[in-house]
Amino acid sequence: MQPIQPAPAVSQPSVVIATSTPATMSAPVPVPITCADTPTVSQLVSKPQTGVVDEDGINLEEIREFAKNFKIRRLSLGLTQTQVGQALTATEGPAYSQSAICRFEKLDITPKSAQKLKPVLEKWLNEAELRNQEGQQNLMEFVGGEPSKKRKRRTSFTPQAIEALNAYFEKNALPTGQEITEIAKELNYDREVVRVWFCNRRQTLKNTSKLNVFQIP
């Protein structure tokens, strides 16, 4: 079919934050170049100057408390993050992965996300504890439900597909609808998936070149 090309040399969007300074200069500020990075709950909560309530009126202290408790209660039920994630995907409400549970427990998420996730976890955990009281078997039934779900599963492109997409991108970063349809057909991916790929690719390209502007020569 198609011989795999050596490498299009499309430099990966590695976020290089230039901190390497000539030995003499001692930088008092850690790393000020963060383009619009929304801070996580844990970052905010560990900052004494910010109160317990953030700009959007989210009670960070309450979330921190709940997250801590959630973990304790989850472990008491003998459940893993993976199990909780799977169970959440089964019950109604949004689906979440093990990563999401992990990030919530660590508060490695924005206050907004935490605020959204908290009631979902709260409700689920209460239900799980109730089931557990009725017997271990009951809990396991509750945990192991059917998949189904809202958010589209993340597509994993094959290395060959990425290579091909990058090749198209280098020729034309903004393909027309018709072109997208053809590329999708050619590579055998959903048209929408391909369209979003181009959007994301343009975005990362733009962001990385923005970052480069700040790099010390």
Next chain:
DNA sequence: GGTATGCAAATAAGG
């Protein structure tokens, strides 16, 4: 084998 995390796919919102 459970948890943490980097990268990037998917989504939200505004135009």
Next chain:
DNA sequence: GCCTTATTTGCATAC
């Protein structure tokens, strides 16, 4: 419908 920009979230894999 499609774009951009900002953000959320999950797969894959390192720890």
